[in-house]
Amino acid sequence: MVEEYTRVGDKWYYLLHPRPVYIVASGRRDAKAGFMAASWLMPLSEEPPRIVAALEKTSHTTSLVLDTGAFTVNVYGIGDRDFVYTSGTISGRKHDKVSLLNVRLNYDTVTGAPRIVHPRPLGFIDSRVYRVVGDVADDVYLVIGDVVGAYADKALFNERYGWDLRKVRILMHAAGRAFTSNSGVFVARKLA
């Protein structure tokens, strides 16, 4: 193997960072809701509109996703990194994260899953679980969800180009406490 490269061990997945980090929220209106940070979540297909997430088997929020069959994916800006980081480091089994982090939820989604109102996300996706694959990893479920609705801040998003990257600073996770965000826009040209 070429000299300039170092072989990476346990932290091989850092090669695929940075990437957006989200808050996945789930639960029933009349029971304790759950939410957690998740960055291993991505679009799966346009036809039909689906997303896929690798969710820790032991997480409280994951059990709510499986129980209720619905969840929201909340997208944040760099300014909310403390909230997102903390959401990913304390357990909803041991703590009432909603009151501890002063979170407000709303259940006005199509699926009935809670979306986060405060701290206010840049946008969110409302998703219904389509399939859960449990036997592809020891530590996570691969959760595939139908996109039932997608909502973005009017001032920061348009359907042609997506996020206005000159205005918005999307929160991405690097490693541990380290987060990053997008820079401006670089337009590519076709070489051939």
Place this chain on the structure above:
Amino acid sequence: MVEEYTRVGDKWYYLLHPRPVYIVASGRRDAKAGFMAASWLMPLSEEPPRIVAALEKTSHTTSLVLDTGAFTVNVYGIGDRDFVYTSGTISGRKHDKVSLLNVRLNYDTVTGAPRIVHPRPLGFIDSRVYRVVGDVADDVYLVIGDVVGAYADKALFNERYGWDLRKVRILMHAAGRAFTSNSGVFVARKLA
């Protein structure tokens, strides 16, 4: 739904952008290799080390991934956006992309899959296909791969923090011709 949000239609997946874009390469040494841009690819699990990718069913590179059972994931910096964009816009069925884009490949990987030597990536992952799920979307296969090896530029990466985000500018795809990159580092603190 709250006033400030706009309901997003077909381009719902832009809500999950920007995200890193990679070059997935596959094929046999003695035959035509294939490579293409892919940004719907992420870590799946630490135990065992696995990645998951949504690969277009009709792509030449995808057929090579399925045939050979191996591929590499090559990570690029913002400077190589023209190469990556073009790799994603021309078909390996119709064109000899290797010569058209002046690409050099090396087959010294554990899996035997080609990795790209020129243009030089920041790092790459060597992966063996573990499972292909074909029935979760019309347009893509969900390809799950074991991470056999991971290699990163020594000067830009360390195993504790991953990419040195003060030095490196990772290529991320926004929409169409628009790419972005990471900004610097923001350190989060725990709120509770």
